Amino acid sequence: MIFEINTIICGDSHDLIGKVADKSIDLIVCDGPYGVTQHDWDKVLSIQEYNLDLIKQFSAKLKDGGALYLFGKPDCIDFxxxxxxxxLRSKIVWYQPSRLAQGRLSYTNNYDIICYFIKGNSPRCFNLDDIRVAQLVELEHRLRCENVPSVTNGRYGKTKFNDKGKNPGDVWGDIKQLTYKSKELVSRNALNTIQKPEKLIERLILASSNEGDLVLDPFAGVSTCPVVCKRHLRNFIAFEINPEFVAAGNERLKALEYGQNVIRLSNGA
Known part of the structure; x- marks a missing residue:
């Protein structure tokens, strides 16, 4: 089956993924079940086996060099x-020190994992200049370090200071979770478990796709990924089983087209 691009399709992703044409997708952003909450959609017997089955399916759909970003908890792909x-190229730590939940018998989990995979040995693209972040090291100290021979004339020459900023690395603490007061929050029901910040999804899409590329979002939720794709001239195919969320996603896309503010659901903040 060939899906209409730039469309949010209401249905079960497990039925729909298999109908995506093989080797047609440039990037997959998968923010699906974590296997840690009591929501019906999050109840899986083994999150590891669940994710392995997704990885198998996604592999067939990706072009050579295509990327997958798979969200989860620290053990989401263990064993x-x-x-x-x-x-697997990286396990990105999305660090959230302000989480309200506090462990009483162990240490509080203050981060999620974003597993960065590619199909094959080399990525189709990694647009570093589009995702650079501000240098945290004092400039004077940085310039002093660059005077050492291994940097000026040696193997570390490419580590020199870049006016556009530095590689964000694999620990991201600069993008905060949404709160009830966040302007982009669509629904209280989507807070923390479903809706991710646009800045977070934007970093993934800008890094691992180019304008005109096709992005698959198999668990679209309230369609943050499609919104970011549209803003940055990427094409998308999105699946979401909840018709209320599909409607909210379509409203967000329409609002983006007309330059309006986010549309909240009736139960939104």
């Missing part, structure tokens, strides 16, 4: 062999 299907 499974994903290597026959995709190449």
């Amino acid at each position: 499974i062999d994903y290597r026959p299907y995709l190449n």
